[in-house]
Every structure is written in C-alpha cells, then in structure tokens.
Amino acid sequence: xxxxxxxxxxxxxxxxxxxxxxxxxxxxxxxxxxxxxxxxxxxxxxxxxxxxxxxxxxxxxxxxxxxxxxxxxxxxxxxxxxxxxxxxxxxxxxxxxxxxxxxxxxxxxxxxxxxxxxxxxxxxxxxxxxxxxxxxxxxxxxxxxxxxxxxxxxxxxxxxxxxxxxxxxxxxxxxxxxxxxxxxxxxxxxxxxxxxxxxxxxxxxxxxxxxxxxxxxxxxxxxxxxxxxxxxxxxxxxxxxxxxxxxxxxxxxxxxxxxxxxxxxxxxxxxxxxxxxxxxxxxxxxxxxxxxxxxxxxxxxxxxxxxxxxxxxxxxxxxxxxxxxxxxxxxxxxxxxxxxxxxxxxxxxxxxxx
Amino acid sequence: xxxxxxxxxxxxxxxxxxxxxxxxxxxxxxxxxxxxxxxxxxxxxxxxxxxxxxxxxxxxxxxxxxxxxxxxxxxxxxxxxxxxxxxxxxxxxxxxxxxxxxxxxxx
Numbered sequence: 001x002x003x004x005x006x007x008x009x010x011x012x013x014x015x016x017x018x019x020x021x022x023x024x025x026x027x028x029x030x031x032x033x034x035x036x037x038x039x040x041x042x043x044x045x046x047x048x049x050x051x052x053x054x055x056x057x058x059x060x061x062x063x064x065x066x067x068x069x070x071x072x073x074x075x076x077x078x079x080x081x082x083x084x085x086x087x088x089x090x091x092x093x094x095x096x097x098x099x100x101x102x103x104x105x106x107x108x109x110x111x112x113x114x115x116x117x118x119x120x121x122x123x124x125x126x127x128x129x130x131x132x133x134x135x136x137x138x139x140x141x142x143x144x145x146x147x148x149x150x151x152x153x154x155x156x157x158x159x160x161x162x163x164x165x166x167x168x169x170x171x172x173x174x175x176x177x178x179x180x181x182x183x184x185x186x187x188x189x190x191x192x193x194x195x196x197x198x199x200x201x202x203x204x205x206x207x208x209x210x211x212x213x214x215x216x217x218x219x220x221x222x223x224x225x226x227x228x229x230x231x232x233x234x235x236x237x238x239x240x241x242x243x244x245x246x247x248x249x250x251x252x253x254x255x256x257x258x259x260x261x262x263x264x265x266x267x268x269x270x271x272x273x274x275x276x277x278x279x280x281x282x283x284x285x286x287x288x289x290x291x292x293x294x295x296x297x298x299x300x301x302x303x304x305x306x307x308x309x310x311x312x313x314x315x316x317x318x319x320x321x322x323x324x325x326x327x328x329x330x331x332x333x334x335x336x337x338x339x340x341x342x343x344x345x346x347x348x349x350x351x352x353x354x
Numbered sequence: 355x356x357x358x359x360x361x362x363x364x365x366x367x368x369x370x371x372x373x374x375x376x377x378x379x380x381x382x383x384x385x386x387x388x389x390x391x392x393x394x395x396x397x398x399x400x401x402x403x404x405x406x407x408x409x410x411x412x413x414x415x416x417x418x419x420x421x422x423x424x425x426x427x428x429x430x431x432x433x434x435x436x437x438x439x440x441x442x443x444x445x446x447x448x449x450x451x452x453x454x455x456x457x458x459x460x461x
Contacts, residue, residue, distance in 0.1 A: 038374075
C-alpha cells in the first residue's frame, strides 16, 4: 500500500479542482476521503519520487470522467439527496420522458401511416390528400427504423430499463447526426430529420439528459406515461390529420410551432395546480414544463432561420413564442419554489435491510 | 445489486478497508477486470451507506491524513450473502445449460 508523504501539494490541488464539479454538501462529507484514496493510488512513500509525481502527474481523463458522472448523478438527484437537487432530478427526468414521448408518438404515427397507406388490417384507403408515396432510399428506411426505435426507448425508460434505453438512444442519435452533417456539407436535405435545429434540442439534449435516470432515481409512474403514447397519437396526431384531410392544411402549424403550442397548452393545463397551495408537490412538474418550454423555444427560434424570406411566417413564429413565453411565465414562480419545496424520498432500502 | 456494489461489499466481507484499499481488493477479486476510479468508488460507497449496507468503522492517521475505514453492517452482510447465493444459483444453471456441469462431475 502506498502512502502520502506530505509531498502531494500540486497533485492534490489539481484533484481538488476536479472535485469542485461535485455539489458542496457532498464535498463536505466525502472530499477529504476521496483525496486520500486518490493520492494513495499515486504516491509511493518515497519523498523524492512523490515530489516528482506531484509535480508532473495530473488526474487522468478516466478519473475526471468518473467524478463528472458522479456530479451528474448528484445534481440530478434521486433518493436521499437534498431537496434542490432532487427537484432538478425529477424535473429533468420528466422533461426527458416528455421529449422522448414526442419521438415515440412520431414513431407510432409512422407505423400507423405506413399501415394505412398499405391498407393493412383491412384499413380503407387514406384520402388522396393524406396519401404520400414513400420516396424510398436508404435514408427513408433509416428514418422509419429510427422512429420505431424511439418507441422502444420510451417504453424501456418508463419500465426502468435505463441502460437499454441509453444504449438505444445513443444509436438513434447517430443517423440524425450523419444526416445533418451531410446536409451541412452538401447543401441537400437527405432525410426528414436532417436539421441541427431539430437534432440538437430535441434529440441530443434529451439523450445527454438521460444521465438523470440512475440507480437512485425513483421509477417513473408507469401507466400514466405508457398511456400517454396512444393518447398522444389520438389527441394530437389524429386531430392534425383531420385538419389536413378536411383541406384545412393552412391552419396546421409547422412542427416547431406544434411543439411550442403543445408546451404552452401543457403549461396552461398545469397552471391551476401550480397556483394551488393545497396541491402537493406540483413544483417538479412546473420546473419540468419550464424546461420543456425552453427547449421548444430554442427549437422554434433556430428553425425560424428557414423563414427569413417570409415576414408572415416569421410573425407567426414570434406569435407562437409569445404564447409559449406567457404560458411558461404563469408557472415559472412555482418552478422557482420547487427547489425548496420538493421533499426527496428516503433512500431505497435493500430488501434485506427493510 | 450492481456488479460494482457486489465487489465493494465482497471487498469488505473479511474486515474493514479504507477507500484505496477497497479499490485494490476489488481489482484483485475481479482478476483485474474491475478497476474502480475514485469517483465511481464513492458513488457506490455513498449509495451503500445510504441503504444501510456499510458504515464508517474508524479513522486512522496516515502520513498526515486521516483514512476512513468502512465495514459491512449486519444488513450488508445479509444482502451480500443473498446476492452471492443468487449469483451462484444463476451460474449453476448456466453451467448445466452449457453442458459443463456433467463434464465437471465426470472429470
């Protein structure tokens, strides 16, 4: 076993800087212990060697990554973490589930439309206005595949198979990245999801935020989330299709606009609960909806760049942003209070310890 | 129980150890397959402590620094025994399905 010979100064300082990634309450409890364990792994007990090691050695990337992973788990807290971090953890987990739900509903819609176009299960022919021949090709095959995978990712997250969901999500992110890069380099749009404005806020950010689904995170409410998938298809996609089928296409906002209006509706529906002091624990939902509103706003602003030639569409987009901002402002105070008001659950005891 | 938590509890089964002692013991127990980084180790230790499966044992001065030792609690010992039994039972099933159990008995 190596020992600390008092010549650890520089190396210790460098590791302390890495540990600043961790929340203060955690450092108070564990920092000295972690530094001791870290230095034990480096120092030899020989003053000259230790002086040299301390001068030239740095915490490696694997070490820094392990501390960053721990920091993500603590800031996006689960059972046993302070209220503030638990509220953020719950809010991010719900926002991620909602974002993945959007992908899953799109995936379900792709399946439904494919079945309808091919008249499977005895379905009648779709109205001519809705019938779209698949352009075919590799990218559209990938597009269908990725959309279906998002349904699996959503169900895996809801059922608590976090590792499976994360692995599939990383795979689902890649085609969008490649397609966006190709669109960037060639100036052509090879796939329907080849847009940075879509890929970054609606795909990459939620996948990164899946770090909030860790072992200490309380499981999501299964049935409400699972039912949200067919409900999203019936309550959102079917009415939009009906508008299109009846020739009212002009009334249908573009997809970023739909995201803004959906997030605004969710904020408005939640506002009475957020204002009611009797309702228990709505704060994490308020925080989650404000996060979703922020993501929708970023998506809307980024996607407006394609309308720069059309002042009318820019005005529509700004109107959607105004509605979204107003709705989010109604629940923002409750979201701010959530950090102090959301009680974390106690640590989950091991079955033996219960 | 995660693989890392299982190895950490096993490392503490025969007596209290401090942080780096656990890292070394886990590496040895796993034949070098599990190399815990300090961030990962304390992520496991704090969870096990919160679940009541380990607890601080003592602190010892070592080259001007306090080393904190950890030990298994009674619940931790029970949880480890249960997990070991589960893993052994699973391993037995795997060996039977691979046809290794009969060959071993014959050998």
